[in-house]
Amino acid sequence: MKLLLTSGGVTNASIHAALLDLLGKPIAECRALCIPTAQHGHPWCTPDTAWRFVAGRxxxxxxxxGWQSVGLLELLALPHRPREQWEAWVRAADVLLVDGGDATFLAHWLRQTGLADLLPTLTDTVWVGVSAGSMVLTPRIGAQFVSWPGADGNDATLGLVDFSIFPHLNYPDFPSNRMANAEAWATEIGGPGYALDDQSAIRVVDGAAQVISEGEWRAFP
Incomplete structure (x- = not known):
């Protein structure tokens, strides 16, 4: 897969240009599937926030x-569908738009459905994540970002990339997301990581990561 791992979505011209480059064609010619599942695992998320993501609000x-089409792929429903049916939907999409919430909850359902195993085979598909939708592809997210009780404190996620992400750096409503907190997180995480504000993202193609930013970010080796 080709990845665009954002903190706050496609928030500026630089991130938008990176998305167009990954897609290789205009957004108006691309079919998207949106995945809101991570919201169901986070206590701050509500039916209203899930609807706003799906509705583009x-x-x-x-x-x-401005996608050609947008479909809803709710992972909680996939165990009740034939595998060949939903796999065909995924393979037909140009892009997967993956919302935030709790990354451990999202990782659980990506594994449970089998979609996690399918992802590495989707060589031409673009994954666009926001917050937990980006963090889920990393090896670990850090204990402070685990809010789903079912994770039992385990912060491990899918590990499809070799770095971790500290999102929403200096976001006004998140006082625990300051640079000092990111530095402490980086010490705990035990591997490379990036702190990203909501004007920043990471583009990953063939395993090579590139930061795209019009804001503030920091790499932790």
């Missing part, structure tokens, strides 16, 4: 970018 620009 969330603070994170993703669904509302």
């Amino acid at each position: 969330s603070p994170a620009p993703m669904v509302d970018l």
Whole structure:
């Protein structure tokens, strides 16, 4: 897969240009599937916030970018569908738009459905994540970002990339997301990581990561 791992969505011209480059064609010619599942694992998320993401009315620009079509892929429903049916839907999509919430909850359902195993085979598909939708592809997210009780404190996620992400750096409503907190997180995480504000993202192609930013970010080796 080709990845665009954002903190706050497609929030500026640089991130938008990176998305177009990954897609290789205009957004208006691309079919998208949006995945809101991570919201169901986070106590701050509500039916209203889930609807706003799906409807393209969330603070994170993703669904509302002018796609040819947008479908809803709710992972909680996939065990009740034939595998060949939903796999065909995924393979037909140009892009997966993956919302935030709790990354451990999202990782659990990506594994449970089998979609996690399918992802590495989707070589031409673009994954666009926001917050937990980006963090889920990393090896670990850090204990402070685990809010789903079912994770039992385990912060391990899918590990499809070799770095971790500290999102929403210096976001006004998140006082625990300051640079000092990111530095402490980086010490705990035990591997490379990036702190990203909501004007920053990481583009990953063939395992090579590149920061795209019009804001503030920091790499932790």
